[in-house]
Amino acid sequence: MRDGFAAGAARPLNRLPAKITSPISVKPAIILFGSPGSGKGTQAKSLRQHLKIPHISTGDMLRAHIEAGDHVGNQARALLKSGKLVPDDLVNELVEIRIAEPDCRSGIILDGYPRTVNQAAVLLKLLGRDGFQTVVVHLIVDCEIIVARLSGRRQCPVCGTLYSLSTHPPKVAGVCDLDGATLVTRDDDRESVIRERLDQYKMQTRPLLNHFRDAGVSIFEINGGSASPEEITGQICDSLIFSGFIARQESISGASVSK
Ligand code: ADP
Numbered sequence: 001m002r003d004g005f006a007a008g009a010a011r012p013l014n015r016l017p018a019k020i021t022s023p024i025s026v027k028p029a030i031i032l033f034g035s036p037g038s039g040k041g042t043q044a045k046s047l048r049q050h051l052k053i054p055h056i057s058t059g060d061m062l063r064a065h066i067e068a069g070d071h072v073g074n075q076a077r078a079l080l081k082s083g084k085l086v087p088d089d090l091v092n093e094l095v096e097i098r099i100a101e102p103d104c105r106s107g108i109i110l111d112g113y114p115r116t117v118n119q120a121a122v123l124l125k126l127l128g129r130d131g132f133q134t135v136v137v138h139l140i141v142d143c144e145i146i147v148a149r150l151s152g153r154r155q156c157p158v159c160g161t162l163y164s165l166s167t168h169p170p171k172v173a174g175v176c177d178l179d180g181a182t183l184v185t186r187d188d189d190r191e192s193v194i195r196e197r198l199d200q201y202k203m204q205t206r207p208l209l210n211h212f213r214d215a216g217v218s219i220f221e222i223n224g225g226s227a228s229p230e231e232i233t234g235q236i237c238d239s240l241i242f243s244g245f246i247a248r249q250e251s252i253s254g255a256s257v258s259k
Helices: 040-051 058-068 071-082 088-099 117-129 143-151 191-205 208-214 229-242
Strands: 028-033 055-057 108-111 133-140 153-155 162-164 218-223
Touching: 028 040, 028 208, 040 055, 040 108, 040 133, 040 229, 055 058, 055 088, 058 071, 058 088, 058 108, 071 088, 071 191, 088 117, 117 208, 133 208, 133 229, 143 153, 143 191, 208 218, 218 229
Parallel strands: 028 108, 028 133, 055 108, 133 218
Antiparallel strands: 153 162
């Protein structure tokens, strides 16, 4: 593992994600970090496909509990709707149980967790105990772009695919390209709730960057606002390969490159 490299944004993009294959050289815990709408969910889905490790989204887990109408869902429903964070103990427990599942043995991608200092402290302890190598990928996006993105966001309720009315619309308006389901707007993607979510991020979550730095966790800064989702995935993979978190088997020309 190369120490001190934290300049993902500065590295040239010299390959696209389609050319990148795993295997994983270590057991990475990739924390996708950034404000609501910075592209964490999109990048997590793409990285999951390339790296073949599970995507753990606390937002998706909470929405599944709300949908199921169970005890966790009932505690979380009103908080999600208003853009507030749910209690630390609740999400910490969900994540601890999820990480103990067998598919997490070769690595995980975390999306939307941790979001508070308490969550970060609990998580880093857990990851250290279970032998994960932790890296933070910080997606940096301008606030105005974020509001525009979130208010134009639509999601498939069946497969979870995200669409953007401006940059990635579905082929048929209002219908998922993959399974034909009617797309929905999330309750919390209304402008007043978006502002609340951004405030929560600024107050509770952004300060975690210092916490990660103090804990010696590598942080890659990626510009998440000025390239296509595929190019951003390429930049993230570049940084992870360069720093030894994942291995590359295949170069852009198809030749095998061993680490
Ligand atoms: P986004 O990152 O765009 O806000 P998410 O799906 O990650 O979307 O989160 C949606 C909502 O779920 C949050 O506004 C919050 O209410 C709740 N939530 C998700 N993850 C956490 C977490 N780690 N801690 C507390 N609340 C969370």
